[in-house]
Amino acid sequence: MLNASHSASAFGAGGNSSNLSTVPDPGEALLSREPRFLQPLWELRLGYEEYLQSPLFPVVLSVFHYFGLCIPVTFVDVFCKRHKWYNKYKIQPDKEITAAQLRDTLTLTMWNHVLFIMPAAMAQWVWTPSSPLPEMAPTLADFLWHQIAGLFIFDFQYFVWHMMHHKVRFLYRHIHAVHHRYNSPFVWVTQYLHPWELVVAGFLTTTNTWFFDSHPLTVWSYMVVSITISVEAHVGFDFPFSMHRLDPTGNFGGSPKHDMHHQKPLTNFEPFFNHFDKMFGSFCPPMGPGGTKSKALTDYERRARECKKNF
Numbered sequence: 376m377l378n379a380s381h382s383a384s385a386f387g388a389g390g391n392s393s394n395l396s397t398v399p400d401p402g403e404a405l406l407s408r409e410p411r412f413l414q415p416l417w418e419l420r421l422g423y424e425e426y427l428q429s430p431l432f433p434v435v436l437s438v439f440h441y442f443g444l445c446i447p448v449t450f451v452d453v454f455c456k457r458h459k460w461y462n463k464y465k466i467q468p469d470k471e472i473t474a475a476q477l478r479d480t481l482t483l484t485m486w487n488h489v490l491f492i493m494p495a496a497m498a499q500w501v502w503t504p505s506s507p508l509p510e511m512a513p514t515l516a517d518f519l520w521h522q523i524a525g526l527f528i529f530d531f532q533y534f535v536w537h538m539m540h541h542k543v544r545f546l547y548r549h550i551h552a553v554h555h556r557y558n559s560p561f562v563w564v565t566q567y568l569h570p571w572e573l574v575v576a577g578f579l580t581t582t583n584t585w586f587f588d589s590h591p592l593t594v595w596s597y598m599v600v601s602i603t604i605s606v607e608a609h610v611g612f613d614f615p616f617s618m619h620r621l622d623p624t625g626n627f628g629g630s631p632k633h634d635m636h637h638q639k640p641l642t643n644f645e646p647f648f649n650h651f652d653k654m655f656g657s658f659c660p661p662m663g664p665g666g667t668k669s670k671a672l673t674d675y676e677r678r679a680r681e682c683k684k685n686f
């Protein structure tokens with residue numbers, strides 16, 4: 376899928392100009408008196424501004440965060456697969472991750488980084504000037520709502536893009552099919568993408584915070600959160616602490632829902648949430664840990680079989 380995240384920031388850095396506290400107008404003076412709970416965190420930038428304001432920083436942050444998440448999970452897949460708990464929480468415990476699969480996914484990930492992410496980052500480094508960082512941190516309210524709104528916007532954009540790339544045979548066969556080579560996802564499948572999908576996901580992720588003229592701290596955090604959700608969607612596990620279990624509304628998709636998309640590719644197109652899939656009838660109840668099936672899923676499969684018979 377998406378991956379929103381996916382390598383997002385090779386297409387733009389964060390930051391805006393309106394947050395720069397160089398213009399002493401009355402409105403800004405009022406703003407600066409708003410409590411800034413994130414100011415202590417923002418102060419940590421001091422001494423590193425030269426690096427942080429570089430257009431390369433969001434790219435470096437995204438790439439390191441992606442590899443930083445994937446590498447430990449790979450160790451789990453390689454060294455823990457004989458443990459009881461591993462199969463208890465694995466969504467498709469009968470599908471073993473092989474060395475050949477790891478080699479294949481890592482190879483494409485590397486090529487995508489070398490041929491697309493790095494050149495885009497270099498171009499940005501050469502042509503985009505560094506923008507000075509603001510003195511003030513964003514307000515907590517702006518920090519949170521910009522990111523939540525960014526996630527919902529990306530979720531809608533990618534839902535439409537994703538559905539089109541499944542429904543239009545040409546688009547599926549030539550672009551999105553790459554991501555569906557594996558019907559049992561594992562972390563490195565997150566960015567196992569055709570370059571065009573990588574470019575689109577990166578562009579959408581990057582530009583969404585431009586709608587809000589977001590503070591650089593918000594932009595960086597949004598990228599980290601997007602990448603984290605995308606990687607978690609592909610881990611292939613449903614742990615008691617998995618993200619979807621922490622959402623009291625039940626609208627967050629998480630790893631079981633996206634795992635089901637890899638099993639039944641004409642369902643669950645939405646990358647982060649459930650509301651559009653439920654609204655447009657593409658929602659399929661996910662499989663639980665250890666390959667368990669809920670009543671909702673067995674009912675869904677029975678209805679699908681009946682539909683096929685009657686067709």
Ligand SMILES: [Zn+2]
Pocket residue numbers: 376377554560564565609633637
């Ligand atoms: Zn996927």
Ligand SMILES: [Zn+2]
Pocket residue numbers: 376537541551554555636640
């Ligand atoms: Zn898909």
